[in-house]
Amino acid sequence: xxxxxxxxxxxxxxxxxxxxxxxxxxxxxxxxxxxxxxxxxxxxxxxxxxxxxxxxxxxxxxxxxxxxxxxxxxxxxxxxxxxxxxxxxxxxxxxxxxxxxxxxxxxxxxxxxx
Amino acid sequence: xxxxxxxxxxxxxxxxxxxxxxxxxxxxxxxxxxxxxxxxxxxxxxxxxxxxxxxxxxxxxxxxxxxxxxxxxxxxxxxxxxxxxxxxxxxxxxxxxxxxxxxxxxxxxxxxxxxxxxxxxxxxxxxxxxxxxxxxxxxxxxxxxxxxxxxxxxxxxxxxxxxxxxxxxxxxxxxxxxxxxxxxxxxxxxxxxxxxxxxxxxxxxxxxxxxxxxxxxxxxxxxxxxxxxxxxxxxxxxxxxxxxxxxxxxxxxxxxxxxxxxxxxxxxxxxxxxxxxxxxxxxxxxxxxxxxxxxxxxxxxxxxxxxxxxxxxxxxxxxxxxxxxxxxxxxxxxxxxxxxxxxxxxxxxxxxxxxxxxxxxxxxxxxxxxxxxxxxxxxxxxxxxxxxxxxxxxxxx
Numbered sequence: 001x002x003x004x005x006x007x008x009x010x011x012x013x014x015x016x017x018x019x020x021x022x023x024x025x026x027x028x029x030x031x032x033x034x035x036x037x038x039x040x041x042x043x044x045x046x047x048x049x050x051x052x053x054x055x056x057x058x059x060x061x062x063x064x065x066x067x068x069x070x071x072x073x074x075x076x077x078x079x080x081x082x083x084x085x086x087x088x089x090x091x092x093x094x095x096x097x098x099x100x101x102x103x104x105x106x107x108x109x110x111x112x113x114x
Numbered sequence: 115x116x117x118x119x120x121x122x123x124x125x126x127x128x129x130x131x132x133x134x135x136x137x138x139x140x141x142x143x144x145x146x147x148x149x150x151x152x153x154x155x156x157x158x159x160x161x162x163x164x165x166x167x168x169x170x171x172x173x174x175x176x177x178x179x180x181x182x183x184x185x186x187x188x189x190x191x192x193x194x195x196x197x198x199x200x201x202x203x204x205x206x207x208x209x210x211x212x213x214x215x216x217x218x219x220x221x222x223x224x225x226x227x228x229x230x231x232x233x234x235x236x237x238x239x240x241x242x243x244x245x246x247x248x249x250x251x252x253x254x255x256x257x258x259x260x261x262x263x264x265x266x267x268x269x270x271x272x273x274x275x276x277x278x279x280x281x282x283x284x285x286x287x288x289x290x291x292x293x294x295x296x297x298x299x300x301x302x303x304x305x306x307x308x309x310x311x312x313x314x315x316x317x318x319x320x321x322x323x324x325x326x327x328x329x330x331x332x333x334x335x336x337x338x339x340x341x342x343x344x345x346x347x348x349x350x351x352x353x354x355x356x357x358x359x360x361x362x363x364x365x366x367x368x369x370x371x372x373x374x375x376x377x378x379x380x381x382x383x384x385x386x387x388x389x390x391x392x393x394x395x396x397x398x399x400x401x402x403x404x405x406x407x408x409x410x411x412x413x414x415x416x417x418x419x420x421x422x423x424x425x426x427x428x429x430x431x432x433x434x435x436x437x438x439x440x441x442x443x444x445x446x447x448x449x450x451x452x453x454x455x456x457x458x459x460x461x462x463x464x465x466x467x468x469x470x471x472x473x474x475x476x477x478x479x480x481x482x483x484x485x486x487x488x489x490x491x492x493x494x495x496x497x498x499x500x501x502x503x504x505x506x507x508x509x510x511x
Contacts, residue, residue, distance in 0.1 A: 010150075011150070011496040011498065012496075014297055014301040018300075018301075043505070044501075044506055044507065045506060046506065053507075053510075057507075083493075083496075084492075085493070
């Protein structure tokens with residue numbers, strides 16, 4: 001099992017969700033986060049003064065998958081997050097090994113609990 | 115006629131009340147859009163206070179109220195020429211009248227912004243409302259109140275035709291060029307903060323007392339009548355909307371109740387000073403029922419009237435304008451008192467206004483679309499208009 005963490009642009013979330021729905025992946029966690037990578041910040045204007053906003057809004061998606069679905073889920077996230085142009089700041093996908101999962105209600109563990 | 119102090123006070127206070135409807139409208143619409151578009155949506159209402167106020171005193175007032183022909187006023191009062199501090203209109207100083215009427219010119223184009231949020235270029239929006247104020251608003255205002263061909267014929271107490279039908283129909287017409295928001299019908303384009311919308315509804319209602327009761331232009335019994343009908347009709351309309359939602363969907367939603375109130379306010383606008391409080395109840399209730407069914411049309415027919423500017427203002431304005439012809443009993447008589455001719459006059463006013471507002475808006479849209487363009491690029495729309503049009507974000511972490 002693998003644990004996928006993807007950081008993407010907020011405006012691409014709906015597109016990523018659509019791509020994942022095509023694969024019938026309908027278990028995911030989404031959070032609003034802030035950070036930056038290569039993109040650095042951008043300028044915002046308040047009261048005629050430019051301020052560097054160096055923490056950018058991003059969306060973090062977390063999905064746990066069985067190994068055989070890993071590649072197709074990554075492709076789906078990539079397709080949705082990149083859109084047509086995929087300029088700098090489109091995000092990153094991290095893949096972590098996942099030791100175990102337990103479903104609280106039934107005590108199932110491992111892939112059965114996904 | 116001599117200036118009456120009480121009338122002057124009431125019209126000045128009413129003018130300020132109507133101006134407060136703009137921040138109210140900004141909150142109403144701002145709460146209904148996504149986080150990324152809240153500032154741009156609110157700016158649509160706020161910038162109208164700047165653009166339209168200037169346009170009104172420079173030329174709009176003249177086109178609406180100076181001596182002209184059946185269709186449009188003349189240029190006799192351009193730059194408020196011929197009006198000074200001693201000028202009198204009715205029983206109030208002319209400056210008070212210009213200010214009061216100006217508030218209506220300010221809010222009407224801002225109502226249209228509800229249909230086009232999230233996808234219109236800001237500079238195009240400014241150009242649009244400026245042109246719309248001259249080409250559509252001023253002539254229709256002249257027809258109904260300024261000595262045009264509907265003056266003294268059609269009953270429109272506070273602007274059911276002039277404000278709500280024009281803005282509602284124009285909302286639908288401008289969508290010809292702006293189309294749908296990306297993701298309409300696919301992604302959930304959910305309201306980001308309904309609490310703002312409720313606060314906005316409250317401010318709109320508060321301001322509407324000035325809008326309707328101020329339209330008597332005097333501190334008198336008709337102002338009091340318009341005041342109480344403006345209390346009763348929205349109350350009935352809010353209840354009807356809430357009951358319909360409760361019955362159909364299982365929940366009485368806050369947004370539904372607020373929308374019902376707004377439909378009731380639109381409904382009573384043309385008849386506020388012409389009907390009794392007991393007639394205001396069915397006017398609010400009937401209009402709410404019709405609007406409730408009208409807002410569902412956009413999903414079925416596939417047009418994206420984003421915040422229901424047409425569904426509430428257009429449809430509510432039409433129904434309200436026709437119901438004056440049924441219920442009028444003060445300063446005019448309607449169907450219920452055996453006068454069937456008023457209904458025909460109301461219908462004529464409605465039809466002419468629909469056709470003219472649609473044609474005028476299509477013309478403006480065509481010109482802007484061919485020149486500076488109306489719609490933002492796909493990526494700007496995805497990122498949101500707050501960042502791309504204004505360089506700001508509403509909520510910082």
